[in-house]
Amino acid sequence: MITIAVDCMGGDHGPGVTLPACAAFLASHPDARLLLVGRPEVLQPLPAGLDPARCTVVPATEVVAMDDPVEVALRRKKDSSMRVAITQVKDGVAQAAVSAGNTGALMAIARYVLKTLDGIDRPAIATQMPNAKGQATTVLDLGANVDCTAEHLLQFAVMGSALVAASGRQSPTVGLLNIGEEVIKGNDVIKQAGALLRQAAERGDLNFHGNVEGNDLFKGTTDIVVCDGFVGNVALKASEGLASMIGGFIREEFSRNLFTRLAAVVAWPVLRSFKRRVDHRRYNGAALLGLRGLVFKSHGSADAFAFEQALVRAYDAARNQLLERVRARIARAAPLMAPADAVAQPAPNP
Amino acid sequence: MITIAVDCMGGDHGPGVTLPACAAFLASHPDARLLLVGRPEVLQPLPAGLDPARCTVVPATEVVAMDDPVEVALRRKKDSSMRVAITQVKDGVAQAAVSAGNTGALMAIARYVLKTLDGIDRPAIATQMPNAKGQATTVLDLGANVDCTAEHLLQFAVMGSALVAASGRQSPTVGLLNIGEEVIKGNDVIKQAGALLRQAAERGDLNFHGNVEGNDLFKGTTDIVVCDGFVGNVALKASEGLASMIGGFIREEFSRNLFTRLAAVVAWPVLRSFKRRVDHRRYNGAALLGLRGLVFKSHGSADAFAFEQALVRAYDAARNQLLERVRARIARAAPLMAPADAVAQPAPNP
Known part of the structure; x- marks a missing residue:
């Protein structure tokens, strides 16, 4: 049984979208349970389609608004549906949390409540983009970190490899986003x-392809x-x-x-x-990686179909033990992640 | 009469594309002259459509290859068609130069031969992207400079304003590309x-709109x-x-x-x-801004239609006195462009 904590109040539409998505998700995932987090007066009685045997309402009295500053979300709204959902993961009651709420607040609260994994300075946001091969390219970071160091980029590569490997792709390739070779590289x-x-590739920590350019995202x-x-971002x-x-x-053009x-009718x-x-x-549901717990972020404007995809992504990650995979990969690559000057430090004289 | 120097050998296709483009351009621009720069044995005799009264072949014995390193293009190939075309601008024989050759080499040679304008640390590459309003968004820089300072971004804004104003748009608005407000700003x-x-907007140097995000490029x-x-980039x-x-x-989908x-036939x-x-x-032809002369860069893979657009862009810029406009705007905004510590410097004691 996999249990997911759902921030039912988050996003542009709140329960109007999250509850139908939960119902559709449960229908296709018989071994899943949901913790529906939010205002009880809004969530109860449970709408038809939400089996009370597999849904539990977890009360939260506050809601983080889409435009709430991070400080307000973090310090003033301690009983927000977002925070209570993440707390379910920390307490081990749920294996993952999903929210369509404001990204900055979600990252800040997740980081505060769950803390980062050993060896990770900064969590990253990873999402999928469709590509011309009919598959998906996993891209990170998507906005959690500006001004990254080389070590941060290595951490992202290791965590991204764990994420893609968890979905069954053996030894996924990693590209480093750069600008055209013909310009300054x-x-x-x-x-x-x-x-x-x-270095990480030589040690067998990941499968590094080399530099890629913007168009390679979609190729x-x-x-x-x-x-x-x-x-x-x-x-x-x-x-x-x-x-x-x-x-x-x-x-x-088709409605001119x-x-x-x-022509539109014929080409329909x-x-x-x-x-x-x-x-x-279909690609909705970004992973917050590098935390001591699984958190997934849905687009704020997601409809029920899109929000359901974010739930599926969280479920798959929990099922495929993403957290343990990230932890193991990070531990293996740890020697490369120490700041360069610490590595270069000579042993002290006796 | 406007004279444009054309690097006829540059790009993926060379004269096979550049010469037909020159012919089409001359047909629609009766007051233009072209200097066709390249290997005389390739360019002569002039193909039909290129009126000898308005075309002069300027010999250059070498060609910068698309994969030549900048050092090779700059120091070893001193008689390249790219360099000779730019030299025509320096010598005042042409009002602008156009090349489809390798961007890094073009920027390096243009900078070496023409030098930058007073007040400009780094030239920038500006291009147009189509937007949903049916107009074009001018974006800079496109890859000439990594690791820019705030003063560089201001210089880009001032030069971009001159470029767009030269095409007849009064007081064009400037957006600063940033990431989502909901994340760290x-x-x-x-x-x-x-x-x-x-500050520049308050002084009337430009029309600053504020921060914009990636999607605003196309909005x-x-x-x-x-x-x-x-x-x-x-x-x-x-x-x-x-x-x-x-x-x-x-x-x-249409050929399935x-x-x-x-359906494709009906919808054709x-x-x-x-x-x-x-x-x-239609948007081919990027401007290299901040130099003491006009240089335009065509996409390397441009066909004759696309290369012709780059020629038109160079012609329009020369006609609308882009160089003088950039120079005047830069001079006006000069007080803001001095490095911050120089501005803050107290007057020396007597």
Whole structure:
């Protein structure tokens, strides 16, 4: 039995989306239980489809708003649904927590409540993007960390490898996001990170492919792409913006006049099949990695289908023992993660 | 009369693409002259369509290869078509130079031959991306500079404003590329750059909108988006990768079977019109800004239509006196561009 704690109040839509998603998830996962965290007056009585034998309401009196500053979420709202859900993981009552609430607050609370794993300076946010091979590229970090050091990038690579390996892909390849070879080949941090990743590959800690560029995210050149949170966040949001623009153009062109509307009817099965392939909802559910517990973040604007995917991702991670895998990989790569000056330190004279 | 020096040998295809593009460009620009730079044995006799009264072959015996290291291009190939084209600008024989050659070499040679403008530490590469408003967002830097300071970002903003204003847009808006508000709001450089841009706006040097995110590139929230070259390069290439993946999916879905092929025939006018809207060739031609002369960079893989757009962009810039505009704006904003410690320096005691 896998138990997931769900922040039912988070996201743009709250229980209107999270509860139907929970019902759909339970229907397809007979060995799962859910802790529905939130205001009891909103969650009870349980709507039809939520089997009371597999759902328990865990009361929380407060809700972190999407625009709450991190300080407010962390220090003032100690009984928020987000925090209570994460506390279920800390207390060992749930194997993972899922929230569609504000990312900054979720990361801060998760870090405060769960703490980071030994050897991890900063947790990272990892998500999947669809690629041209029909698979998914796992990208991290997506915005939790700006100004990363080479050691942080190595930690992201190790944690990302654990995440992808947990989903059954043996020895996943890691790419280091860099800029075109024909220009200056990255800054000092990237060069140092490249050297560390090569060392890690030689030691058998991970499978390093080498540098990749922005277009490789969608080519699917590597299973994992590692970058600092600023770059990752910009790349993700630029891609969302472009996809949305292209979708808008397609809609506009097909609804221009009677002829184009007819063409849309004829092309409908093709367009539907295309839309399914680029449906970002299928990739919803980012992992917060590097904590002493599993936490997954859903997009704030997720609908029930998308939120259900985040629940599935959390369930799979718990089932495939992601936490133990991350811990083991980090421990194995620990010698490379010590700050360079500590490694270079000569033994003290007797 | 506007004279443009064209590196006819550069790019993946060389004269096979550049010469037809030159012919098409001359046909639509009766007051333009071209200096065709390259190996005379390849360029002469001039193909039909290139009026000898408006085209002069300028001999250059060497060619910078797409994979030549910067050092080789700069120090060993002193008679390259790229360098000779730029020298025409330095010597005042041409008002702008255009090349589809290797970006790193072009930037290095342009910088060496032309030098930077007073007040500019580093030239930047500015390009246009289509946006959902049906206009274009001008983005810089695209890869010339990694590890930028706040003052560099201010210089990019000032030069970008001159570029967009030269195309007739009064008081273009500037956005500073940052990450989601709900996460940590950027690193120290970005925060300092934000403060400098606000000061510049108060002084009337430019029109600062504030922070923007990756998706704003394609929403068209601001006319100009400023970022360091690493982030800009990744965002551009990620967008190219996504656009190419989506294009591939559309082709695959429409060629799946007999029915979908028929649907493609019916939808053809709509698909063609859509394709035109997202045709990246229309946006070909990046400006190298901050030099004492105008240089434009075409995509290496450009076809004749795309290379012609780069020629048009160079022509428009020369016609609209981009160089003088950049120089004037930089001079006006100079007090903000001095390094902070120099500004804070107290007057020496008598």
